[in-house]
Amino acid sequence: MEVADYTFFPTRVVTIQFPETGPLNADLCDLLERRPELDDRSNVHPDAQNLLHLAETVPAIKQLRSMFIAGAKQWLAAEGIAGPEEVDLLLFSNRMRRGESTIVHNHSTDLIGIYYARTADYDRPPISAADGGDYFEAEDGVLVLHDPRFNANLTSVSNRDHIKVYPRPGLMLIFPAFVWHSVTPHRGDFHRLSFAMNFTLRWPPGPAERHSLK
């Protein structure tokens, strides 16, 4: 008897806990406190307000851009992808008041980065790969990553069709943009603040012919 066991089509999620981000996070929170009109969280499309237009005048945004680029490089290296020459960047914030949540969505780009500036406190690690957590328990401000395989929850009775992320300030996640994700209701009396970056990879011109459709 010959038995083979494969895990096909895994989805890579990279997390980075940046050290000593207190001053950066304070600056980011202060920026959105002073200018709440910058928050454009409900718009995940390319016409969203791109906070990177502040990069040359707001040092915290410039620093955040560098951190996101470092995160994307980590994800690409982990996945063994060396081809992209450039990347288009779109940065927007998600500033949540008490009781607010984010329904399931994905982003129309290649990679998503999320960085947390202010969150609730949790007495557990940000991710437990062995235990996805109770799917229906709406804990305080938890990011839920949903299995991108359609109806994956129907194929097993295990808890492996989602992963919960218990965020903390200074934490960044990088994952493919096809991963559906949501956020359970924020319960604190402060603004929970995260930033999302859309990464659209730019590849060198290939040998394919291109024709006009007009």
Ligand SMILES: [Fe+2]
């Ligand atoms: Fe999102």
